[in-house]
Amino acid sequence: MALTGVLRPGHVALRVLEMGPALKHYVDVLGLIEVARDKAGRVFLKAWDEHDHHSVVLREADEAGMDYMGWRVDSPATLKKLAADIEKSGLASDLGWVPAGEHPATGERFRFTVATGHVMELFAEKDKLGNDCGTDGPDVNPHPWPDNLRGIAPSRFDHCLLYGDDLDGTVKLFREVLGFGLAEQVTAGPDGSLMIGAFLTCSNKPHDIALIRQPVKGKFHHASFILGSWEEVLKAGDILSRNKVSLDIGPTRHGITRGETIYFFDPSGNRNEVFAGGYIYYPDKPTITWTEQELGPAIFYHDRKLNERFLQVFT
Structure with a gap:
């Protein structure tokens, strides 16, 4: 049976004190790949075997920690259903929609705060960048890993x-x-x-x-x-x-x-x-x-x- 509903962790948004040292750590040492920056100064990163546009968001702030964690769901219909289910459950607060494009290459997201105080969000659409392993296209005749990986290079x-x-x-x-x-x-x-x-x-x-x-x-x-x-x-x-x-x-x-x-x-x-x-x-x-x-x-x-x-x- 195929996975349905919530498929996987989609992204984590982290606060860092200085962007320069943070990028040296996450790109050069950990080995993530920078894919975009936005007007707010956020930097978007992915691991090499993730096809989605990004999985890590860095934002410079006065205090370190996590802004929110995002979850990919299987379809826009599931996104709407789960948003309604969360609202009906009474188990979350601060519910609301984040418009498409607020994250680059990403559709609308449903955001809510769980009882432990953590902000979560669900999304159904994010552009696919691939993993640079294919020899005849993004997903055709792939090698086991791409060239030019840096640092630890998690998948x-x-x-x-x-x-x-x-x-x-x-x-x-x-x-x-x-x-x-x-x-x-x-x-x-x-x-x-x-x-x-x-x-x-x-x-x-x-x-x-x-x-x-x-x-x-x-x-x-x-x-x-x-x-x-x-x-x-x-x-x-x-x-x-x-x-x-x-x-x-x-x-x-x-x-x-x-x-x-x-x-x-x-x-x-x-x-x-x-x-x-x-x-x-x-x-x-x-x-x-x-x-x-x-x-x-x-x-x-x-x-x-x-x-x-x-x-x-x-x-």
């Missing part, structure tokens, strides 16, 4: 981890209105009834968005970009060290999602991740539960203990 933007207070309300909207599955959860309390972490998927990945319960609103933990193998994660560590990038932790493995990972910071303090591995998720797969007592190996399987900076530093 796509993969997911975000976000911090907020009303985890229950946000998870309810994503599951009951947008149709996401709960691949994994972290529980706490004497009877394990308090969800403190949710790993949600709209595809067959172990997560497309993750949420952690914290007494804050609208905080950004990290944006993650996918690599092809554990070896590429290790090479990313070499590239980060060569460029003296501030490292958080890794390379290591997660218990949650089984993914291999390394975390690091952009010059503004926004955390990035490069990620490989994981497992295939289908809707009939039982939800994996991690208990609070095993949170160490759940997050960092090799060390089996928490990095306090990982828990306490966010933008």
